[in-house]
Amino acid sequence: MNNPLSYFEKFRNHISRPRNAGELSDANAIAEETNPVCGDRLRLSLRIRNGRIEAARFLAYGCPPTLACGSAIAEIIEGMAIDDVAKLSKNEIIAAVGGLPSRKQHAASLAIETLHAALAKYAVTNGG
């Protein structure tokens, strides 16, 4: 077994031990997105060097799936090349938290949208 945690436990694990929570004082890409309907918020701050995400932190306000997806995306992208990060999909985030019922999958969409917003800001300020 690659992962001893069951799907439910994966989710609980992200909630009880959120990864990479907080903000980076030396971030060079920050974005905060809000789900306009439910009001959930996710803030990502990234430190990008040499085309790679050196560090990622998240802050989240909303239902537990939003917190779990924030934790998952911040954990996943740390150390990745930004070209690869840009290809991340909602389904990968859903898988990382052990699956989400369809009515809660907007939380993973919010995570991807926030990531894309941060990368877009980085591209603008760094001429990428």
Add this chain to the structure above:
Amino acid sequence: MLTPSASRNKLVGSRFSDAPAEISVVMRKVYLDHSATTPIDSRVLEAMLPYLTEKFGNASSVHGFGQEAQAAVDKARRQVASLIGARANEIVFTSGGTEANNLAIRGICEAAEIHGRHVITSAIEHPSVRGVVDQLEKDGWEITRLPVYDDGVVRLGNVRAAIRPDTILISVMMANNEIGTIQRVTEIGELLHEERKRGHRHLWFHTDAVQAAGRLSIDVQTLGCDLLSMSAHKMYAPKGSGALFIRRGVRLLPQQVGGHQERERRAGTESVANVVAFGAAAELAQNEMNERNDHTRRLRDRFETEVERRISNIVFNGNREQRLPHVSNISFRFIEGEGLLIHLDMQGVAVSTGSACSSGTLEPSPVIRALGRDEELSRGAIRFSFGKDNTEEEVDYVLEVLPRAVESLRALSPLARDASRRDMRSVPPAVAGG
């Protein structure tokens, strides 16, 4: 069970100074959701068990088995009637509080439609009342929903002002299910009496007493209501039984037909064991009401005092004097109730939130919204409801885990971070005091 490892603790602590404390998963169970349902009292279970085994008769049957069941139902009817000062034949057993509320409102409106199509209710009714009233509105009825202001209490003047010649029903709950506020139903009953004396004959008053029955002393004679709903599982009996008090002489249209049970007002074979349990629970509630209330009030008040001391940026919802003795509803700023609920649940503490997020839409609690709270406070509201079997030690445990859970969520919250930056003079918004 997940057990945080020492290395993980070290890793988190060393890498991220602003990371939230880890939540350890323990299996202690503390149930603080007695407004949702209550555990079955062992004495209630003992009373009902024979009717699940050897005394299995149908109360409508003529033979001895049926007579035995009928006698048990009759006894339970007297016990439930006694709880609210009613006559036994004014009690109609239902499947629960929701059915009682449906029967009361639909039953009266359908029977009295010829006299008017206007209903007065409050903005904080239970969904089982709100849903029926909403349906009536779709069917062309006019509905006045009375505001409750920031204390969660309906104003008598607003009730009086809302009454029109075509008003046939006032439905205002006795005590609210989320914040516990007690409405001035006796005064509404008096108002109704005055209206009738003025010639407004076709006006009835229903009160949803699902949360209040067994917790407040109720006497329908002084209360002056025509209909009153109750539920068994809020008073330490099983789910599946409720009752509607229908004052003698009040006519309503049955919503279930096809049988002669309940004096033609609710067809269907009585759930004898559940009814027996309801009766036993009602008698116990009546006998032990003061003791139970003193106990839950003491636990609740100590809990609130300590929460206020240990956690900053909280708001208590609803009038704190005029409320049920077992309920505490608190909004925690900067965090969302569902997240806090999950955190507490992972530590064995069961509470409730009135908000729900699904399909990308949030439905903040209509009750908390009706108090005029902003969206953040509406989303951050949690109901703690205590029961007769909760202990001081359990409250101590909750007081230990709750501040940590709030702190963890606030450490993740951009709202908390921004608020902290705005007011650098204050302590971080997570936890203050001891």
